[in-house]
Amino acid sequence: MRRLVRGRRMAIALAAGLLVTAGAATMLPTSDAQALENGVGRTPAMGWNSWNTFGCNINETLIRQMTDAMVSSGMRDAGYQYVVVDDCWMNPNRDSAGNLQGDPSRFPSGMKALGDYIHARGLKFGIYQAPLDRTCAQYFGSYPGATGSQGHETQDARQFAAWGVDYLKYDWCSPSGSIDDQVRTFARMRDALAAAGRPILYSINSNSIHSKTGPQRNWGDVSNMWRTTEDITNTWNSGQTNGYPMGIQNIVDVTVPLVGYARPGSFNDMDMMEVGRGGMTDTEMRSHFALWAILASPLIAGNDLRNMNAATQTILKNQNLIAISQDTLGLQASQVSFDGTRRVLAKRLANGDVAVALFNQGAGATTISTSATAIGLSGSSFTLLDAWTNATSSTSGNISASVPGHGTVVFRVSGGPGTPTATPTAGPTATPTAGPTATPTAGPTATPTTGPTTAPGSCQVTYAITGQWPDGFQGDVTIRNTGTAPVNGWSLRWSFANGQQLNQAWSASYTQSGSQVTATNVSWNGSISPGGATSFGFIANWAGSNAKPTAFTLNGAACTTA
Numbered sequence: 093m094r095r096l097v098r099g100r101r102m103a104i105a106l107a108a109g110l111l112v113t114a115g116a117a118t119m120l121p122t123s124d125a126q127a128l129e130n131g132v133g134r135t136p137a138m139g140w141n142s143w144n145t146f147g148c149n150i151n152e153t154l155i156r157q158m159t160d161a162m163v164s165s166g167m168r169d170a171g172y173q174y175v176v177v178d179d180c181w182m183n184p185n186r187d188s189a190g191n192l193q194g195d196p197s198r199f200p201s202g203m204k205a206l207g208d209y210i211h212a213r214g215l216k217f218g219i220y221q222a223p224l225d226r227t228c229a230q231y232f233g234s235y236p237g238a239t240g241s242q243g244h245e246t247q248d249a250r251q252f253a254a255w256g257v258d259y260l261k262y263d264w265c266s267p268s269g270s271i272d273d274q275v276r277t278f279a280r281m282r283d284a285l286a287a288a289g290r291p292i293l294y295s296i297n298s299n300s301i302h303s304k305t306g307p308q309r310n311w312g313d314v315s316n317m318w319r320t321t322e323d324i325t326n327t328w329n330s331g332q333t334n335g336y337p338m339g340i341q342n343i344v345d346v347t348v349p350l351v352g353y354a355r356p357g358s359f360n361d362m363d364m365m366e367v368g369r370g371g372m373t374d375t376e377m378r379s380h381f382a383l384w385a386i387l388a389s390p391l392i393a394g395n396d397l398r399n400m401n402a403a404t405q406t407i408l409k410n411q412n413l414i415a416i417s418q419d420t421l422g423l424q425a426s427q428v429s430f431d432g433t434r435r436v437l438a439k440r441l442a443n444g445d446v447a448v449a450l451f452n453q454g455a456g457a458t459t460i461s462t463s464a465t466a467i468g469l470s471g472s473s474f475t476l477l478d479a480w481t482n483a484t485s486s487t488s489g490n491i492s493a494s495v496p497g498h499g500t501v502v503f504r505v506s507g508g509p510g511t512p513t514a515t516p517t518a519g520p521t522a523t524p525t526a527g528p529t530a531t532p533t534a535g536p537t538a539t540p541t542t543g544p545t546t547a548p549g550s551c552q553v554t555y556a557i558t559g560q561w562p563d564g565f566q567g568d569v570t571i572r573n574t575g576t577a578p579v580n581g582w583s584l585r586w587s588f589a590n591g592q593q594l595n596q597a598w599s600a601s602y603t604q605s606g607s608q609v610t611a612t613n614v615s616w617n618g619s620i621s622p623g624g625a626t627s628f629g630f631i632a633n634w635a636g637s638n639a640k641p642t643a644f645t646l647n648g649a650a651c652t653t654a
């Protein structure tokens with residue numbers, strides 16, 4: 093079921109045409125927005141969603157079959173996690189207490205039972221809802237009711253947590269509201285989910301039945317993933333800039349310039365995939381998957397997993413591309429060059445390798461070339477691993493391939509002098525975008541470079557415990573620069589209480605020796621201007637107490653705590 097009528101279209105200034113400059117960097121306004129730090133979605137989400145193939149025709153038998161197919165097909169073992177039930181699962185009426193309910197004829201066992209079924213198979217449960225009065229199917233009259241979350245945010249978030257939901261897709265579905273209204277409204281559910289106490293990956297779509305606000309800002313302060321475009325369809329090029337429906341090429345055009353927004357915990361969402369649904373050639377399907385992977389889009393399959401042919405399985409389970417997608421640096425590939433046909437994209441990886449895509453947007457075969465220098469590597473000896481064929485080759489710097497029309501060759505490039513330089517090039521305003529060759533700039537973990545630049549007493553630390561469970565807790569730390577000098581590269585130390593052991597951090601790297609923890613900035617959050625702040629989060633195990641640490645030092649100088 094598809095909508096026939098769509099809301100207003102908006103010209104998107106970031107259309108591909110503006111990028112047609114050989115060798116030009118992809119530039120975009122950078123943002124100081126704090127990323128949502130809820131501990132989930134540290135790499136692009138992987139899973140399956142019901143909408144692309146089934147639309148409103150869903151029920152619990154189908155979702156269980158798809159869950160089973162995730163396991164039996166090897167998709168789960170390849171990294172796919174979330175089983176997402178899209179629109180049309182709900183009872184058109186809330187219960188007498190105002191609670192959402194599953195539709196009794198489609199989901200007679202209830203949504204909690206469905207979540208249990210999914211969890212029992214080692215997978216995670218996703219669900220769909222809308223923030224205003226109606227879901228998109230309800231708006232278009234193809235599903236009854238008006239069960240949106242407006243005015244029920246806290247109640248619905250608690251309900252999702254109680255059902256064991258791990259992923260919420262929250263879909264605007266209205267022509268009304270300014271972008272600021274959208275930010276406020278999406279943030280309301282973000283906060284309700286946080287208050288509900290269960291880590292739930294938060295996926296939003298601001299574009300549905302609305303002007304296309306998805307590419308207009310960095311939504312990483314609000315959500316873990318946000319749709320950049322109108323709905324995808326299984327075609328290569330629909331001729332749309334950002335209108336219904338979008339082909340693969342059209343979505344790439346919109347999303348490439350948004351490179352600076354991707355980071356662990358927040359990613360540009362290029363929509364559920366069309367791989368395995370027909371409508372495109374095998375070459376185009378491969379390009380589709382390769383581009384979603386290197387551009388760090390969530391990889392949410394949209395095909396029928398019960399009957400995938402070999403070609404589809406080869407694409408969706410490509411381990412080289414999945415490793416590039418799931419790289420822990422969480423970067424989106426930057427554009428290295430584009431001449432209107434030949435597009436080169438490069439994504440720096442945590443071990444110092446760089447993934448490079450040679451994408452041929454033209455209809456006929458052509459040779460596409462770049463170099464190790466252009467993708468940010470130095471040295472004279474490199475190995476190229478072809479992500480599709482697994483073939484390896486050596487080069488002293490030239491990276492080149494003959495690429496079929498609409499094809500994408502991906503190499504994982506390793507070598508050079510070894511570890512890239514570890515200097516964070518700049519602070520929060522310099523995400524992997526800038527620089528004439530667009531990227532692969534800094535080293536993999538971006539340790540604090542310079543020594544202490546803060547005077548004693550010119551930092552304030554806010555330490556909050558944002559969740560806890562029987563054997564662990566989640567903490568969020570904000571460092572505020574209360575001094576007059578910028579902090580360029582930071583290292584925050586503290587002493588943990590009662591055997592607490594940090595075992596995961598985001599927006600910081602860490603070491604722990606005994607009770608002493610040192611958290612260090614990552615590449616994008618190394619600079620804190622006077623009066624500014626940066627945040628990071630972690631999960632720690634605890635033995636009996638989540639007592640707060642007290643002695644914080646920033647680059648060796650004691651901080652006050654708030």
Ligand code: GLA
Binds near residue numbers: 178220229297300
């Ligand atoms: C919108 C979304 C789709 C899907 C439908 C459901 O169009 O963009 O992904 O969720 O609503 O009605």
